[in-house]
Amino acid sequence: MTDDATDTDTYALKAADLPEIEAPDIPYRPPAPRTYRPRIGMIGTGGISASHLDAYRSAGWEVAALWNRTRSKAEAKAAEYCPGARIEEDWRALLADSEIDVVDVTLHPEHRVPIVEAALRAGKHVLSQKPFVSDLDAGEDLVRIAEDEGVKLAVNQNGRWSPHMAFIREAVRRGYIGEVLSAHVAVHWDHTWTAHTPFDEIADLVLYDFGVHWFDFVASLVGDRAESVVATASKARDQANRMPLLAEALVRFDGGQASLVFDGGVPHGPWDTSYVGGTKGSLRSEGPDLGRQSVTLTTGDGVARPALHGTWFNDGFRGAMGELLCAIEDDRDPINGARDNLKSLAVAFAAVRSRIIGKEVAVGGARRLES
Secondary structure (H helix, E strand, O other): OOOOHHHHHHHOOOOOOOOEOOOOOOOOOOOOOOOOOOEEEEEOOOOOHHHHHHHHHHHOOEEEEEEOOOHHHHHHHHHHHOOOOEEOOOHHHHHHOOOOOEEEEOOOHHHHHHHHHHHHHOOOEEEEEOOOOOEHHHHHHHHHHHHHHOOOEEEEOHHHHOHHHHHHHHHHHOOOOOOEEEEEEEEEOEOHHHOOOHHHHOOOHHHHHHOHHHHHHHHHHHHHHEEEEEEEEEOOOOOOOOOOOEEEEEEEEOOEEEEEEEEOEOOOOOEEEEEEEEOOEEEEEEEEEOOEEEEEEEEOOEEEOOOOOOOHHHHHHHHHHHHHHHHHHHOOOOOOEHHHHHHHHHHHHHHHHHHHHOOOEEOOOOOEOOO
C-alpha cells in the first residue's frame, strides 16, 4: 500500500462522483398491435381474471366470450368489464367459434394443460396464465403442438411489463450495461393476508407461486447462462401461515451470479430493490412497493434517472397480451413465448428441488414442480 489518496479511496470502496445525464429513450411501456384487432375468448374467470379484463378494456381490445365452471362468476365479470361478451356453457364451444382468434386461459395449472392443448389444436393463439406448467415435459409438448399448428403460445408473466422490470430488461437487451455479471432482488412485504386461504395450501407459496416472477426476471436477463440454484425457505417467527413466508435463492450463471430474497412475513416498512450489474454499467430500482419504483442507470458517462409511468397492475397484464398480439401481427416469437418461459420454470423448479433436498441443483435437473 502507498499513501496515495486514490489508493485509499479505492480500498475504502468510495464511489466516484458522476454527472447526471439524460435517460435513454427505452420502449418499456406495454406494447400494442398497430392494426390487429382480434376477438378474444377467456376460459376461467376467477379472481385474477379481473386484472386481465380490466387491462384489455383499457387497451380497447374486444373480449367476445367467457366461460367459467360457475356461470354466475362469468356473468359478473362480463357485466363489469365486457358487457357485449356472451357466456358459454361449455369451453369447447368457445374454441369452436371461428371468429375468436386468441384464447386467454386463466385456470390453475392442474386444469390448464388439456385446455391449452385443445385450444392450440383448434388453431387458436393462446395466452396461458402463469405458472405455465408444473412439468417441463408437458410444457415442451405444448410448445411443439403450437409450432405444428402454426399458432403462437405465450405466458402471462405480467411482471415483465411492470415499469421498472420492463425498463431494466429492455436496457439490458439494448446493451446499455454490457454483459450481465450480477442480478440481485430483495422483496420485503407483508404476505400474511394469505393465512387461512387456499394460497396457504401451496407448499412453496413465496419461493414459487410468488417468486416465479423474479426467477422469470433473472432468466429474461441471463437466458441460457443459468447453471444451478441453491434455495432455502423458513417460517417467520409467530407467523399465522402454515407455509413458510421467508425464502431465498442463489443462482449461479456462466460468468455471474444472482440472488433473490423474499421476506413475506414483514408486517411494516415494505421495500423492494433490484440491482443488475454489467461489464459497462449497472441498473437499480427501489421503492416502497412493486407499483412505485424508481430506476437509476449508471455508466461511465454518468447517472440517468428515467421518469417511469404506469404500474404493474394492470400495465403488466396489458403488456403480456399486447406482446402476444404484436407477435401474431408481425409473425414472430413473442418475448413471453412459452419456449422461453420454460427456461424460467427450469430455474424455479431447481430452486424448489434445492429447498427440499438442501443441496445445489442444476438448472434442468428438476423436470417438474415438487412439494
